Amino acid sequence: MEGMREIEAMGEPALTPETERLRGRPGSPDDRRSVWKLIALQSFVAVFALVTMSMYFGSIPNYYSKLVSVCITNGCGNSVPAMPLPIDGLSLTTYAVLFVLIDxxxxxxxxxxxxxxxxxxFREPVGLLAALAMVAFGTSFPSLAxxxxxxxxxxxxxxxxxxxxGWISISLFFFVFPNGRFVPGWSRLFFAAIALVAVTNVFYGGSMWQSLHVHVxxxxxxxxSSTAVLIYSQIYRFRHVSSPAERQQTKWGVYGVSIGFIGFSGMSLLFDPRFHDGTALTYVYLNALLNLALTAIPVTLAMAVMRRRLWDIDPLVKRTLVYAALTVSVVLLYTCAVLYLGPLFQSGNGFFVSLLATAVVSVAFAPLKEWLQRHINRLMKGRHDEPYEVLLELGNQxxxxxxxxxxxDAVVRTVKSALRLPYTGIAIGVGGHETVVASDGEPVDDPLAFPIIHRxxxxxxxxxxxxxxxEAFSSEDGKLLDVLLRQAGPIVENVKMTLGMKLLVQDLQESREKLVLAREEERRQIRNNLHDDLAPRLAALALNAATAQKYVAKEPxxxxxxxxxxxxxxxxTVEEIRMLVHDLRPPTLDELGLVGAIQIRIDELNKPALTVAGERRADSLLIRLDAPSSLPAMPAAVEVAVYRIVTESLANVxxxxxxxxCTVRLDISPAKEKELLIEITDNGSGIPTLSPASGSTGGIGLGSIRERAAELGGQCAIERTEQGGTRVSAILPL
Structure with missing residues (x-):
């Protein structure tokens, strides 16, 4: 059932916004007026088509009679020239039948x-307009009517x-196709001029230009100019207004009109008596070819109007261009060969010269077709048919x-030129942010992204x-991109490593600067403490000692x-000196070691929970330490950082x-013996959830814990446990 629905949908015409609105039940007066307008248009098109068709088919016998009696032998004005019959050719009536059948x-x-x-x-305004144009143009273009x-x-x-x-409707159709609006807006003025010329021509009996003696x-x-404006209107609509589906419709319409216009222009030149013998048989061929070229217009327009999911027209356009160029090239090559070989062989044997020219064309046909195919593919889609040549050029760079x-830069230029794209760029993650490191062309708002995979x-x-x-990328484009991106993977990784090393060097330089600044700031603080506080106290002690010395003998x-x-x-003063030294490094670390210093701090925090009898209250906090019996020797900075992280975490608890x-656990990483694991876990109320949008990372204490871990190249995580408590974990390299 789904397949049947898909097939039915593919056969439905593309709906304009106006028709989409009318498909519902009209309720407002505007909707009812629109429905009546549509009914009037339907009635007009139906009546016009029936009357025109009936009159056209009724005119066929009269046309045949005039061909036999007058037109073929003597001509009928500008519509049918005089055509002498070839000797030993077909009869007059046979030629008349052929002309009737062609028209x-x-x-x-x-x-x-x-x-x-x-x-x-039948309910689509654009479809009704296209049907009207096809009936009118198909009736009036041949000379029969x-x-x-x-x-x-x-x-x-x-x-x-x-x-x-016919002229008015087909011009209007191309001005408003496929969405029913004039684009650009000024094109409606040019359409008014086309309609005015067409109406005026009726009053002059269809020969306005001759009656007004207008120069050819x-x-x-x-x-x-009118044809150029029609083409410009479709190009402007295609580039600036149309949706992807409408662009596909426009491609089909423009393709058919291009085939018809080029065929009409080329065949019109061949109708010049200087290019043929003027016999009836020649005009049969010329009329047949001209009509065949113009038949592309109704076929492609019907597909563009009726089929919503159109086939991809690009392969058809490429083949048309290839074979059209190949035909012209073969004709020119054959003509040049005959003109060159004719004087060269003064034998008067035309068959021999033709045979040689045919041999030249046969030899050149295959390489010429391949050359044209390659260059037209490059012109329309790029070089996805030449992956090895593209890779060779990239490798040479x-x-x-x-x-x-x-x-x-070479990679993005190669991708851009190989696929004829307006913009290409390569972005990599640098410092946690995606950065475009190479690009070519003008950036666009919404480019397509293709991951570059390596290892x-x-x-x-x-x-x-x-x-x-x-426009989507074709499967051929995807294959070429896949090949090129495989080559780009190692280069991108190399660039990423280079930029990473530059960032590391920059971070190292910044760290050194911060270290020097912090050291000098610490020295200045110590100097200020010694100069402003400790030095005056020591000077006062000296004065007091001297004064006491004077009073020893006089007033003991x-x-x-x-x-x-x-x-x-x-x-x-001694106590202040101790406090100053303690701020630099806790003395218990030197006296008892890291585990002992932490245990002393835990004992101090556990004492308030004891009663006078030495028993612990039920609701009091109990802190435990879980640490190995001995820890390896570690730098003084690591000991201080571990001590500060634990004490700050316990203070928060x-x-x-x-x-x-609350449990404090210290351990050495089993996977990496040079890392110390620190974990402080409690069963309390838990850390409050912080919103990412707020940008907050916690209080000063939590920020200090993270900073101490980061200063030594470690990691720190502060999270809420499943039971509701808080876990502070840190990993510090030893």
């Missing part, structure tokens, strides 16, 4: 496509109106002594813009009192956690 076959092709449009798109209707009467005037509607160059300029970033890891991303907005009691005060000052149990 009727051309018109039937337009009628058939128009009928399909009316059947499938004008010749058969004569120079007067209702049929003659009716077919003049049909010709007028001005006529040519008018037709060329990479073997030169280039820095890694220049190699990436099973994604080392970068290639960003590539589509050839046109909304006063001297004893002064010495007692001096002893208190000395004790407080005591102040904020409301916990009854």
């Amino acid at each position: 009727v076959g051309f018109t039937l092709a337009f009628y058939f496509c128009s009928a399909v449009m009316l059947w499938k798109g 004008i010749v058969a209707s004569g120079d007067s009467g209702f049929a003659h005037h009716w077919f003049l109106i049909v010709a007028m509607l 160059l001005i006529q040519l300029l008018w037709y060329v 990479l073997i030169r002594p280039l820095p890694p970033d220049a190699m990436l 099973g890891e994604e080392v970068g991303t290639l960003y590539a813009a589509s050839r046109s907005p909304g 009691a006063a001297a004893i009192e002064m010495l007692a005060d001096l002893r208190q000052v000395i004790r407080s 005591v102040k904020h956690a409301q916990a009854t149990s």
Whole structure:
């Protein structure tokens, strides 16, 4: 069932926004007016098509009679020139039948496509307009209607109106196709001019240019300019307005019109009497080829209007260009060969010269076709058919002594030129952020991203813009990209390592600067403490000692009192010196070691939980230490960092956690013996969840813990446990 729905959907016409709205039940007055307008348009197209078809088919016998009696032998004005019959050729009636069949076959092709449009798109304004254009143009373009209707009467005037509607409707169709709007807006003015010329031509009996004696160059300029505006309108719509589906429709429409226009232009030149013998047989061939070229218009337009999911037209366009160019090349080559070999062989044997020219064309055919195919593929899609040549060119660039970033520039240039893309760029992760390190072309808003994989890891991303907005990459493009990205993987990894080393050097330089600044700041603080506090105290002690010395002999009691005060000052000074030294490095680390210093701090925090009888209260905090009996020797900076991390974490537990149990665990990593594992876990209320949008990382204590771990190249994590407590874990290299 799904497959049947898909097939039915593929056969439905593309809906305009107006029709999508009308598909619902009309409720507002505007909707009802739109429905009535659509009904009026449907009725007009149906009546016009029936009347025109009936009159056209009714004119066939009269056209045949005039061909036999007048037109073939003497001509019928501009519509049918005089055509002498070839000697020993077909009869006059046979030629008349052939001309009738050619014209009727051309018109039937337009009628058939128009009928399909009316059947499938009877509720689509664009489909109705296309059907009207096909009926009118298919009727008026052949000479049958004008010749058969004569120079007067209702049929003659009716077919003049049909010709007028043909030019107006087909011009309007190309101005508004495929979404029903004039794009750009000024194109409606040019359409008004086209409609005015077509209407005026009716009042002059279809010969306005001759009646007004307009020069042929001005006529040519008018037709060329009107055609150019139609083409520009579609190109502008394709580049700036159309959606991807509408672009595919436009491709089919423009393809058919291009085939018809090129065929009409080329065959019109061949209709010049200077290029042929003017016999009836020649005109049969010329008319057949001209009508066959113009038949591409209704076929492609019917597909563009009716089929929503169109086939990819690019391969068809490429083949058309290849074989058209090949045909022209073969004709030119054959002509040049005959013109060159004819005077060369003065034998008068034309067959021998033709045979030699044919041999030259046969030998050159295959390489010429391959050369044209390769260059047209490059023109339309790039060089995805030549992966080895592209890789060879890229390799020739990479073997030169280039820095890694220049190699990436070569890669993006190669991808851009090989696939004819407007923009390519390569981005890699640097310092936790994606950075574009090489690009070529103007950046676009939404490029396609292709990962660059090397050794099973994604080392970068290639960003590539589509050839046109909304156009997807073909499978051939994907294969060439895959090949090129495989070559780019090692280069990207090399660049990534180089940039990483540069960042490491930069971080090392910044760390050294921070270290020097921190050392000097610490020295200045110690100097200020010694100079502003300790030095005056020591100077005062010296003065007090000297004063007490003077009073020893005179007033011993006063001297004893002064010495007692001096002893208190000395004790407080010594205590301040101890505090200053303790700030530099806790003395318990030197006296008891890391485990002993932490145990002393834990014992101090456990004492308030004991009662007078030495028993522990039920709701009090119990802190335990789990550490190996001995730890390896470690740098003084690591000991201080571990001690500060543990003591700060315990302070947070005591102040904020409301916990009854806390465990401090120290261990050496079993996988890496040069790493110390630190873990402080409690069963308290847990750390509050921080919103990433707030940008907060916790209080000063938590920030200090992270900074101490980072200063030594370690890692720190502060998280909430499943039971609701908090776990502070850190890994420090020894």
